[in-house]
Amino acid sequence: MKIIAQQLLEYFKNKPKISELSERLFQLGHEHELNKGILDFEITPNRGDCLSLKGLARDLNYFYKAEIEKPIFTKKIKKLNLNFKNKTKDLCPNISFLEVEIVGKTKPYKNYLEKYFKNLKINKNNFFTDISNYLAYESGQPTHCFDAEKMNGIFILEKNKKKSKFLTLLNEEIEIEKNDLVFTLDREVISLAGVMGGASTACGKNTHKVLIECAYFKPEEILGQARKYNLNSEAAYKFERGVDFLGQENVLRRFIKIIDDHAEIKSLKFISENKKNNTKSVAYDSKKLNEIIGCDINEKEQKAILSSLGFTNGKKVAVPAHRSDIDEINDLAEEITRVVGYNNIPSKALKLPVKAKNLNRSFELICRNYLVNNGFFEVINFPFNDNNDESAIVVDNPLDKQRAKMRVCLTKSLKDNLVYNQNRQKDSIKFFEFSDIYTKSGVSRKLSLIVSGRIYKNHKEFNSMLDYGYLKGLLKTIFSETMNVALTFSSSSSENYDFRETIIFKGTNIGRIGKLSKNFLKSKVKTPVYSFEIDIDSLSVPSQRYVGISDHPASYRDMSYSLENLNILKNLEKKIEKNVQCFKLLQEAFVFDYFDNKKINILKVGYRFKFQSSTKSPTDREIDEIMKKINKDTLSIKGIKIEGL
Amino acid sequence: MSEPKDIFIPTLDRELGSIHPINQVKFELIKLLTSFGFEVAEGPEIESEKNNFDMLNIPATHPAREMHDTFYVGNKKNVLRTHTSPVQVRCMLRNKPPISFISPGKVYRKDDDSTHLPMFHQIEGIYIDQGVSFAHLKDLIYKICSSLFGEKIKIRFRPSYFPFTEPSAEVDILFGKKWLEILGCGVVNPKVLSNCKIDSKKFSGLAFGLGIERIAMLKYGVKDIREFYKSNLDFLRQFK
Numbered sequence: 001m002k003i004i005a006q007q008l009l010e011y012f013k014n015k016p017k018i019s020e021l022s023e024r025l026f027q028l029g030h031e032h033e034l035n036k037g038i039l040d041f042e043i044t045p046n047r048g049d050c051l052s053l054k055g056l057a058r059d060l061n062y063f064y065k066a067e068i069e070k071p072i073f074t075k076k077i078k079k080l081n082l083n084f085k086n087k088t089k090d091l092c093p094n095i096s097f098l099e100v101e102i103v104g105k106t107k108p109y110k111n112y113l114e115k116y117f118k119n120l121k122i123n124k125n126n127f128f129t130d131i132s133n134y135l136a137y138e139s140g141q142p143t144h145c146f147d148a149e150k151m152n153g154i155f156i157l158e159k160n161k162k163k164s165k166f167l168t169l170l171n172e173e174i175e176i177e178k179n180d181l182v183f184t185l186d187r188e189v190i191s192l193a194g195v196m197g198g199a200s201t202a203c204g205k206n207t208h209k210v211l212i213e214c215a216y217f218k219p220e221e222i223l224g225q226a227r228k229y230n231l232n233s234e235a236a237y238k239f240e241r242g243v244d245f246l247g248q249e250n251v252l253r254r255f256i257k258i259i260d261d262h263a264e265i266k267s268l269k270f271i272s273e274n275k276k277n278n279t280k281s282v283a284y285d286s287k288k289l290n291e292i293i294g295c296d297i298n299e300k301e302q303k304a305i306l307s308s309l310g311f312t313n314g315k316k317v318a319v320p321a322h323r324s325d326i327d328e329i330n331d332l333a334e335e336i337t338r339v340v341g342y343n344n345i346p347s348k349a350l351k352l353p354v355k356a357k358n359l360n361r362s363f364e365l366i367c368r369n370y371l372v373n374n375g376f377f378e379v380i381n382f383p384f385n386d387n388n389d390e391s392a393i394v395v396d397n398p399l400d401k402q403r404a405k406m407r408v409c410l411t412k413s414l415k416d417n418l419v420y421n422q423n424r425q426k427d428s429i430k431f432f433e434f435s436d437i438y439t440k441s442g443v444s445r446k447l448s449l450i451v452s453g454r455i456y457k458n459h460k461e462f463n464s465m466l467d468y469g470y471l472k473g474l475l476k477t478i479f480s481e482t483m484n485v486a487l488t489f490s491s492s493s494s495e496n497y498d499f500r501e502t503i504i505f506k507g508t509n510i511g512r513i514g515k516l517s518k519n520f521l522k523s524k525v526k527t528p529v530y531s532f533e534i535d536i537d538s539l540s541v542p543s544q545r546y547v548g549i550s551d552h553p554a555s556y557r558d559m560s561y562s563l564e565n566l567n568i569l570k571n572l573e574k575k576i577e578k579n580v581q582c583f584k585l586l587q588e589a590f591v592f593d594y595f596d597n598k599k600i601n602i603l604k605v606g607y608r609f610k611f612q613s614s615t616k617s618p619t620d621r622e623i624d625e626i627m628k629k630i631n632k633d634t635l636s637i638k639g640i641k642i643e644g645l
Numbered sequence: 646m647s648e649p650k651d652i653f654i655p656t657l658d659r660e661l662g663s664i665h666p667i668n669q670v671k672f673e674l675i676k677l678l679t680s681f682g683f684e685v686a687e688g689p690e691i692e693s694e695k696n697n698f699d700m701l702n703i704p705a706t707h708p709a710r711e712m713h714d715t716f717y718v719g720n721k722k723n724v725l726r727t728h729t730s731p732v733q734v735r736c737m738l739r740n741k742p743p744i745s746f747i748s749p750g751k752v753y754r755k756d757d758d759s760t761h762l763p764m765f766h767q768i769e770g771i772y773i774d775q776g777v778s779f780a781h782l783k784d785l786i787y788k789i790c791s792s793l794f795g796e797k798i799k800i801r802f803r804p805s806y807f808p809f810t811e812p813s814a815e816v817d818i819l820f821g822k823k824w825l826e827i828l829g830c831g832v833v834n835p836k837v838l839s840n841c842k843i844d845s846k847k848f849s850g851l852a853f854g855l856g857i858e859r860i861a862m863l864k865y866g867v868k869d870i871r872e873f874y875k876s877n878l879d880f881l882r883q884f885k
Contacts, residue, residue: 029805293780294780295780330812330835337804342801343801347783350788352681352745352772353682357679375659377881377882378662378663380667394718394719395725396717396720399757421877424879438689458658
């Protein structure tokens, strides 16, 4: 909303500089920009009363003593006999009509009116509509001018009975829906109430007799109407934020005064209907006000502030009719705080009660740090896409068709991230994302990883490529390191994968790992892409407990196994793991050497075994006995040899 | 014996990855606010209209509902939460005062242009107890802003409008020569307390909310909010 700063200053006895005025407006909560004498406001939606010169002057009254009321026509006006019926008194309780006839030519616009059009670059229309527009700017109350000569018939304010075409005064044709609030003349819609009048009854340059409608519409009845019909309506903007429900007669008397300033009035007739008269009140409690604000403002000062804003003081504070936003003591506290200035309220030390904190480690926290340390970058994606999954939640009002559903997995988003970077010549990509996934069956927390390209950019690993083994090894390591659990895998398939395995954690399927198919990737880059996605809801990291450290030395044994093929390795791993579980003295076993030469058909795996006790140094005999058992177990696997044995 | 030249030293440069900058800021804010005494509470991103609007004093006819411009799901039965305040509603319904929670998370608005995204992150806080006032709120806000932007940061409070707080304020910080809006806050509206079965005559509260992208943009000097969600490696590499 634009306001001419000079016109606002004219309201005040103590005229401040424009810069000071601007600061006060900020203090009161009226955010604006000041440019070449024009104040351009963003008034908060609760302050419909400030959408005018008068409203802002009223809000600044405490500082500059405003003369809020402009001259009005004060004489008695004849009653208007209007064939009008208000069928929606609950939606429009207060409505007034003024019929004015002028004779002769109108005079050039006086300074206040001319400035409004010139400085704010508003197009003039016709005499009556121009005054109506100015008056909305000055008072905040919209009015609508019908050409009185075109108003012969039964005039009704009602809910639209059926869909009907309507040509607005801006010559835009719209189809008004059933049950929207409209003015009709002989059953034809002539105005979308509170939003815009129609072309059929609009005033023109030759209009000399006008019927001016001035009403209070319930804000919720007007809310969203202009938007629904794509109409730009200042009137609707004001009505939906609430206007002074008792101000109609005063505004029409001001209308007459402005006409009188510019033309010779031949006749005046007026009628009004006022069903809503009761103003609200809020119990006054000086102590409570100070408790809310948190400082001591004496009763006299509190009352002076409220009075300056138009409230009537007493045991109960009467709320003026233009303040639809006030209905409790916290609202009054805000009024007082605004005028005192939020920045002038001293702060009070706040100390929150201390509560025990949950210091448990989470899988997500540990895993995120582990991945970052291994060169992975975290991404965050929007949850919308266009998947065909039946479990996907449909967005009722999506931004577009491509974002009409909630995603059912993270992998597709990560795939898009990867392709975006491949297209930008990135040859080593390692991404992960943690997110909740919402489907028709509920919500679950997921982790997904995607890898493609070089492992690292160093001279040893530059030519090594991220592959399935890397990703699977990483996944297994995460679980063994954070939860001391060995994952198992079973073969599965999907059209989105060239090959895929199901990930099993303690007997439960928690996700999938595999190589993504070219059809799914739709990337020009041919580098293979691997991904896993797991459900992490059920993963809890065991709490850390200290285990005594042995002061006795450890002993090691190395064993080299010759394997006929790689498939045997899984069995070898199982047998050795079983022995680690079985013998307390055998602390750990791990692969320390791996040699695979397909040309000469040699596959060797070197295992190191660590023996240690907390009570004594392990003897050779003890170690030999365990090794004997391990050798017996491992050699029972077909296709395994130990050279020299 | 001369020192070996660097060129002969074998290096094994393994690049570190990074936590997403929005999560980095979120975690820093959580750390800061929990150090003040707040507990972390989380809630669903798909919410009922009741929790997202009605309980927070935003009735169906209220202009604020238009302001939020909401995504609806499940045949308009639910919404993608437009703020993390519904988590506070859940906390108030579950606990008795004194209550002090923060709720970080994703929120959604039907918006997509150069300065607005359909999804972004908020962290909101609430404290309910006896005798909590606007002056206490100011103290907390000063502490938050000083911790984030340094003790010398200049702050101003402006009256604003949020249906769930009264009085309501927006807080600006002086960044260079410009005042930049940094957070919204206020005294919890007694209607909200009553909706959440808290005796509003006995208890009062304060609430605040920060946009995490806003803080991240200021902290890192990112000019375009959309950069955070392009997943461009060149961008992500800068936040190790």
